[in-house]
Amino acid sequence: MEPSDSIILEARNLHKSYPMGRGRQDVLRGVNLAVRRGEFLAIMGASGSGKSTLLHICGVLDRPDKGQVFFEGRDLFALSSAAQDALRSRDIGFVFQFYHLLPELNVEENILLPLMVNSSIWGWLTRRRSARQRARQLIQTVGLLDQARQKPATLSGGERQRAALARALVEDPVLLLADEPTGNLDSRAGMGILEHLKRLNANGQTIVMVTHDKDVARLADRIVHLQDGKIA
């Protein structure tokens, strides 16, 4: 069975285990999941339940031991490594709990990073102006105009996460994956991020968010629970 047109992401029978001592610990045991275009899905589960692992596999940051993931009908793990890289940079945006901004680059440069990764030197010279405009627009959207030239180390947690969100959106991805985006923020800063996500989703952005916080998950259209390595 091929995924239907309205399904943007579909995980089938995903298995994943990690070495532990002399044996292996199963984290995912046959997970099946489908995400519709424009949906805001929250994946909930206890700590260590495999939420982040599932998200990483869906975003081609990790490989399953068994199973398949289809993204817009394409089997992600049948793609070449170059095609997977292109997918990560253009079609899937990531927001991580710990922001993962490059400390050597300022906010604007961090946001521009996916665009630079996709450009040759010549290509960058020709698209630099439009890329900057796009970055500026996102910086304004996330409210970091005054901090655009600052290094991440000088920003608050909320500001860093907003910068990370802007970076995830700079290539206008089809799918946004957010791994505990408020997990490292105070409630006010977390609320700000969630408002951004909600606004994005209202504009048609498909979002899959991992969280352990019920209040955060409540903002999503649909909530799935991961328990004992399976969707409950």
Next chain:
Amino acid sequence: MFKLLLIWRYFIQKRMVLFAALAVTLLVMMVLVVLSVMAGLLADTRHRNHRWTGDLVCYRDSLVGFGHYEAFLARLRRHPAVAEATPVVRTFALISPQSEPVQIFGVRLAEFCRATGFGQTLYYQHDRADPDFRVPPAARRFADEPPLTAEQRRRGFIAGSLLLAQRYTGRWSKSALRSLRAQGLEPAGNLGWTLTVFGLTRQGNLAGSGIGDQQRFWYVDDSDSLLVDLDTTAVYVDFDVLQGLCYMDGGQDNLPRANEIRIKLRDGVALADGRDQIAALWDDFLRSDRLESGRELLSDVKVQTWKQYRRNFIAPAEREKILMIVVFGMIGLVAVFIIFALFYMVVTEKIKDLGILKSVGASGWGISQIFLGFGILVGWIGAVLGTLLGCLIVWNSNRIERALGLKLFDPDLYTIDRIPDVVDFGQAGLIAAVAVLASLLGAVLPAWRAAKLQVVEALRLE
């Protein structure tokens, strides 16, 4: 594009990387300085040996020498590759009364100076067009002696500079020679040496009385060839005088003999080509029907370049240079490991960044290019700075030596009076290129590790 940006940012923001560039800078500078000085010393050694020898030498090892040299000289002078050729008698002598052994060379001085650069080594007749052994008219042994006869006035000698100094001051030193000159040493004085020469017959037996023949010579000049083996032991006299004294003038058997012919090649004739041409000329000469007697003395005559003739004196300097290259090659290897260690540390520290880059779509090869580019940048900056610093040190080495109050090469002990201060840009370029390559090599393994990195593992490191 992100690669260039990150290479530059890592370079300017990581102190460890600046240390790596500094290591390359110091290495390039050190190698350039040492090799330039060694190359300078070797070039000096070659130049001095070439200057004294001329381009080619046609000679026989035996002190008996070889005959028919005039006939061969006539052929040489007609040869299009030859600019000048001159015969030399070479033997040993004792200076009385201490019986100090010396090498003695009989030369046609003006001709010898045209065939070689010997004129440049003379003190009084430096580079003169017509230098000679003529003794000044005023020279005599004692004040009450009659003036020298015309025959005696042909018997001037040129002494090796250090031999002269040692004989009158007991020191092998240039400063001793300078003080001798200050005390009145000059050709017009009464400085004379009695030399005992042992002539040989064609068969190699002692000629004449069999106990050597003595003759008195008068000092007319000294030669500072900067070749220790010659400056400490060589005495030069007129060719005809020494040939007669050695019984090599053909007086007894009508076969005048010489030990060597020094040859200067015309400009543009390559040394090896010239040698081959003259060797062929000699072979042709040997086949000549007109060589009636003395053929037995011609069989082992060699034609050699100055490099071959003086190889025993040039080879040690060449070996020293090769040894230096090997030693510094090993130091270079250590530098590669230092760079490798520094880069490995940088990669380890930046593992999370690499995970972030992969998460936004950078390929493994793209990430490894950051580290390879990083290696090239560190190597390039180190090579450029090291080359500049090395050139400045080499060009100003003598000034630096003076400013520090040092004397690395005591002119009284060495024939080197200044540190060589010429940079061979070809060599400098090669050193710089090797430094860049070494830095690149140092970055290869870290780059490979970065490329193989698992994104999730990298991102988990917090």
